[in-house]
Amino acid sequence: MTEPILTLSGVSKTYKGGFTALHGVDLAINKGEIFALLGPNGAGKTTLISIICGIVTPSTGTIHVGGHDAIADYKAARSLIGLVPQELSVDMFETVLATVTFSRRLFGRSGHSAYIEQVLRDLSLWDKRDNKIMELSGGMKRRVLIAKALAHEPEVLFLDEPTAGVDVALRRDMWKLVHALRERGTTIILTTHYIEEAEEMADRVGVINKGRLLLVDDKAALMQKLGKRELDLTLVDTLDRVPAGLEQWQLSLVNEGRTLRYVFDATQEDTGIPSLLRELSARHVAFKDLETSKSSLEDIFVDLVEERA
Amino acid sequence: MTLNLHGIWAIYRFEMARSLRTLWQSLVGPVLTTSLYFIVFGGAIGSRMQSVDGVSYGSFIVPGLIMLSLLTQSVGNASIGIYFPKFTGTIFELLSAPISSMELVIGYVGAAATKSVVIGAIILATSAFFVPVVVEHPLAMIAFLVLTSVAFSLFGFILGIWANSFEQLNFVPLLLITPLTFLGGSFYSIDMLPQPWRTVSLFNPVVYLVSGFRWSFFGRGDVDIALSLGVTLAFLLACLAVIAWIFKSGWRLKS
Ligand SMILES: Nc1ncnc2c1ncn2[C@@H]1O[C@H](COP(=O)(O)OP(=O)(O)OP(=O)(O)O)[C@@H](O)[C@H]1O
Numbered sequence A: 001m002t003e004p005i006l007t008l009s010g011v012s013k014t015y016k017g018g019f020t021a022l023h024g025v026d027l028a029i030n031k032g033e034i035f036a037l038l039g040p041n042g043a044g045k046t047t048l049i050s051i052i053c054g055i056v057t058p059s060t061g062t063i064h065v066g067g068h069d070a071i072a073d074y075k076a077a078r079s080l081i082g083l084v085p086q087e088l089s090v091d092m093f094e095t096v097l098a099t100v101t102f103s104r105r106l107f108g109r110s111g112h113s114a115y116i117e118q119v120l121r122d123l124s125l126w127d128k129r130d131n132k133i134m135e136l137s138g139g140m141k142r143r144v145l146i147a148k149a150l151a152h153e154p155e156v157l158f159l160d161e162p163t164a165g166v167d168v169a170l171r172r173d174m175w176k177l178v179h180a181l182r183e184r185g186t187t188i189i190l191t192t193h194y195i196e197e198a199e200e201m202a203d204r205v206g207v208i209n210k211g212r213l214l215l216v217d218d219k220a221a222l223m224q225k226l227g228k229r230e231l232d233l234t235l236v237d238t239l240d241r242v243p244a245g246l247e248q249w250q251l252s253l254v255n256e257g258r259t260l261r262y263v264f265d266a267t268q269e270d271t272g273i274p275s276l277l278r279e280l281s282a283r284h285v286a287f288k289d290l291e292t293s294k295s296s297l298e299d300i301f302v303d304l305v306e307e308r309a
Numbered sequence B: 001m002t003l004n005l006h007g008i009w010a011i012y013r014f015e016m017a018r019s020l021r022t023l024w025q026s027l028v029g030p031v032l033t034t035s036l037y038f039i040v041f042g043g044a045i046g047s048r049m050q051s052v053d054g055v056s057y058g059s060f061i062v063p064g065l066i067m068l069s070l071l072t073q074s075v076g077n078a079s080i081g082i083y084f085p086k087f088t089g090t091i092f093e094l095l096s097a098p099i100s101s102m103e104l105v106i107g108y109v110g111a112a113a114t115k116s117v118v119i120g121a122i123i124l125a126t127s128a129f130f131v132p133v134v135v136e137h138p139l140a141m142i143a144f145l146v147l148t149s150v151a152f153s154l155f156g157f158i159l160g161i162w163a164n165s166f167e168q169l170n171f172v173p174l175l176l177i178t179p180l181t182f183l184g185g186s187f188y189s190i191d192m193l194p195q196p197w198r199t200v201s202l203f204n205p206v207v208y209l210v211s212g213f214r215w216s217f218f219g220r221g222d223v224d225i226a227l228s229l230g231v232t233l234a235f236l237l238a239c240l241a242v243i244a245w246i247f248k249s250g251w252r253l254k255s
């Protein structure tokens, strides 16, 4: 196991009003991995990222980036980091090229044009380089923020909700970019509200809620825990109990016997659905509709919290 | 820890580009105001006034007029320079960059002060159209021009960090800088004031700036040149100390 590129120990934050947004977070991020921080609104994701990047002062704890203390040796630590914030904050009156060059210089590098050109081309912004940012669409502005974050060739890239307000095509491009960056050895830490996004993107996932990091696990292991889905079959005739012989599926009756529910693991090769449907028709249990749903993030947090309690 | 020269340069260029975009407005204002002052004070009123300390009234007000613009421009430019990123949220980038507080200050204050010095020079040139302008101590004049620009740009920087709204940003120059300049002997020698106002005036730091600046033109000021220089430097250092504290504590910048 190589040295982690980023380590947090005992990081907590109590805001001025007295609200504690983070409770003693410990975390180690490996070099070159894609790490997803998964949590609902107000979980503390942005707070955590802001502390690592130096925008918010931690109340307690220490942070090391590439072995450099984020406070004592902040210049070395911050040079390694690029941040794409959640909010679209850009200088509207600047041109794309000027603002990206500004970012590169601000992080202590000369205005190296070949690298910047490459970044702008990768993000399909090269044709817009001389446009003022206010003339760009929202999705383009988000890409400008990514270009700014990448301008100084960071080793660690933070993406705070990269897909909020982004269409399907841009989302796909974003994922492509993230993978391309990983190929080059960049470590990526992203936040998301969506399990699918974490699943699609990350090597490891950390689940955060109410300022506590509830668990950190490999994606596969986590998906096993989180990948539960429900199959609801709306029955033609109401049942008062689950028909005999279907015990292996652990079915339940809900909705006053009008719906038969099967909870399955979507990450398994064999979900058990085809065989269940065959058994049902063999038993002449007729249904008029079927629907699968994911357990919501809320359910998952409840599960996790209960599991730990 | 090496100096982030590229970072300082980036901020300086950014700020200068911002000024250049609004060059027209930034210059028209001070030049127009100065011309009006000359027409009203120098021409209409000044012609009925005796010369002050052997200098015609029109020439006498030149240093004060330059100071007036210098102070308002420095405070205005430096405050908006740092307030705007706070307002739009782009400050996140400055806070997350490997740049020290003093490097940030050099970039922002350096740019604001540069602009002020340029405006000061333009007003001086404008003045020469209206009245004879003689500068006895050009080096001292340049030194005062630069020191004052830097000191008040530092003050403006503090104001920009302190302000939570555009109203507050305009409020301080209007309520503090303008009265202090008008009462600071820009248009008169404080010797012309009756007591106790003459003594009260000595508590106004602008008196020392104007006096020192005037000394560089005419070889005479209301107070000793060394005292003028001392007060200007003290004000500059006080602003620096406040800024150092602001960055150390994260006041109004970080939560
Ligand atoms: N400057 C602040 N002062 C006081 N409280 C704050 C401040 N910033 C955030 N908080 C609070 O801290 C908590 C965590 O906020 P944070 O922005 O970190 O959440 P998040 O996980 O990023 O949420 P989202 O998914 O909505 O972006 C919230 O309850 C929020 O109200």
Ligand SMILES: [Mg+2]
Pocket: A045, A046, A047, A086, A160
């Ligand atoms: Mg957030």
